[in-house]
Amino acid sequence: MADLNLKSHRLEFKSALYLESGRILEPFEIVYETYGKLNEHKSNAVLVCHALSGSHHAAGKHEGDRKPGWWDGLIGPGKAIDTDRFFVICTNTIGSCFGSTGPTSPMFPRMEPYRLKFPVVTIKDMVKAQRLLLDRLGIEQLHGVIGGSMGGMQALHFAVDFPGLARHNIALAATHATSPWVVAFNKISIEAIINDPAFEGGQYDIEAIKEAGLKGGGVGRMAGHIGFLSPESMMRKFGRDYVAQDGLFDLFGKFQVERYLEYNGYNFPKWFDPLTLIYIAKAINIYDLSRGHDCLESALKRVSTPLHLFGFKRDLLFLPEEMESIAHAMAAIGKESLCHYHLVESDYGHDAFLVEIDRFSDTIADILRKDFDG
């Protein structure tokens, strides 16, 4: 087995990125990581797309890191996305805050952060930017594109917007159009941020927030976090355990689940920029695979390579039924042979796609091994 061959890259694009809104992003940058080795024919690339708070750091560890990339259980030598066979690329989406152009990036020519001047970007725009990156790398054909949650939305857009670009389009824990239920969760995150006086209408000191956090952003993240779990996984994780030194009759004494939400919630704005969160939540909210087409079926008519859909049984954010409905729509247009729906047995909740990798990794490995002669 070779090693992971983790490499970090940054590419600058001097040309304009024409956005769905009609606005342009120019110039723009994409940061990305690669694992494995691109073969001579450039035919073994697999593109991995990240979720809301994810980044291009999907696998392995950089020097001094305490934890590996967010899909380390799936990507690596001998793993389902086998870096001994595949050249894996994961980019930070445009609009995010880990290095690709987003609301905290310097705006040409004054080089002050864009902040609210940053244009609203969509999932389709994120995919278009990644397509330009592949062009620059000389990759005309992907063996696969894969992602969960917002990453799954990107995989679906690849299948519709660039038919045949990937031999396999794999979407997990996503949907074809964001439901009001998810928009409602995002609403709490957004309102909590903009109503915190320290947000200063988006003019806050970006570095200071990284140090001190933003209370509102923390509260919003707590709501978001509930959506990532399920009653079952919370019960397993915390039960009704109470913090040992807190008094039961102390009004602010805490259950372990409360302590956990506080810890994760209030830390979140220190590593994920609050204004960026609003932009990414907006992109998720307005995501609709059928926009620009008459209906979902007519969008899916464009799909020309296999679509692999994974729903998670107790995903309360993007219901498995929503993934299944894409398979029904594919069947309705006579494309059932191009569509494979998998229901993953899990009661963890939405984050099962990040946490319970064992439950679906063999299926992913089988899909990617199929018709790969690389």
Next chain:
Amino acid sequence: MAEEKVESFEEKIEAAREILKALSEPDLALDRASALHKKGTTLLQEASEMLEKAKLEFQESCTTEPD
């Protein structure tokens, strides 16, 4: 006993130990004993809170960030 603020976990435990020693002095006045007891309890509470926080930080440092 010195009244300076003790910040680290180890210092808090050490200070609590000193207080415990002081509390076992036979000729300790009641009001002094009561003040020492209060201080000791606070120190131990703070230390145990630090321990809980460290535990949570450690657990979370091993898990993937949520979506």
